[in-house]
Amino acid sequence: MIKIAICDDMKEQLENLCSLTREYCTEVKLEAEIKVFSHPNDLLNACENELFHIYILDIVMPMINGIFLGKEIRLSDKEAQIIYTTTEPQFAIDSFAANPINYLLKPIEKQKLYDTLSLAVSKVKNYIDKSLCIRTSDFYRNIAFSDIVFCEYNKHIVIYTLQNGETVKTISNRIPFSEHIIPLIKDKRFLQPHTSFVINMYKVKRMTQDAFEMQGGYLIPIAQKRKSQARDTYLEYILGKGGNII
Template structure:
């Protein structure tokens, strides 16, 4: 079930977006839900309580918190969710890419314009999910884990625990060395300790003896490895820019 957040302070524009999304999901037989917000503060408040969405539709010009401000808040905990900006002015186009927006669409939003944008976006999501995912055999059966949802992995004896950003833990019995070989190929993972792999997109702070994640989990750093880990994280951040 795809979760979409729509934020616009103009009630008429918000209503138009909702009608078009309803029309799109009916015509495409798409399984999705959406939540509407009349200002940036409402959306940020919901996000701070732990709610996440798969796609964000944001108006840029809003009082208080602009769409750019909201986009920056989203990026503090979610580096990959698609953000689409809708606005009546093209002057913020360049700034919108500072939060890695996937698209920038000028109002008024027509059926053709929205349908084309969503078709393109959903195709990108489909490709990403096919490429950036693990299929694991857990205690609950075969499961698909999106790399973008995986915050860290640890091994306890012969059990490998996949910690998702949502807080869910998927437990499997497999070789940790094989897991390391697979995940380290993605370029967003580091191995600070022989028993841990960390997804750098969820790193909050790196100290000499531990890494603190945005989920507040703490990961130990092996003795003498802090300098290397910090350099790897710095390279990752520079590549992301």
């Protein structure tokens, strides 16, 4: 399910954006959860406990404008698709700081919003649809990359910890951990900070000198010899650019 957050301090505009987004999801048969926020602080508070795949943000709002809000979202979520809406075209250049997928002027044109949502959804699906097939004691299990918080190697068993708290274990095998994790390492979201661990950088809450604190409170150690590379890779990931302006 794709999660969409809409933030606008004007009630009528918020209701219109929500209505158009719901109509789009119905029309394209997209399973989505849509949450609305009338103040940017409410959205920031919500983001402490959950992340959204798509954010539709007004730019001119009280206390916290949409540009600052988008930049705050980017600090913890590089993969999210941000769509700006505004009556003020002069903020277009400033909006690049949050790397939005598009910048829509109000009044919102239905087809332009639909086209932008279609592009955003395609990018999100490309991100969340990748999966890994592993062999467990019960048979085989497909695990979505987007569900993985981290995996750990212990006595020839790889243990996957998922975002819902579930752990999935492979059968004991003689394949080196370095070979088992190749599909993950090829994906830009994953990093190996320690010989026995691979983390999903999308699920990192913060990086300390010696560990990554993951969603769920898990602490994953950073090996001394990997500290410099781990730091550089993680910073490149959270500061990197992606997406296009249309």
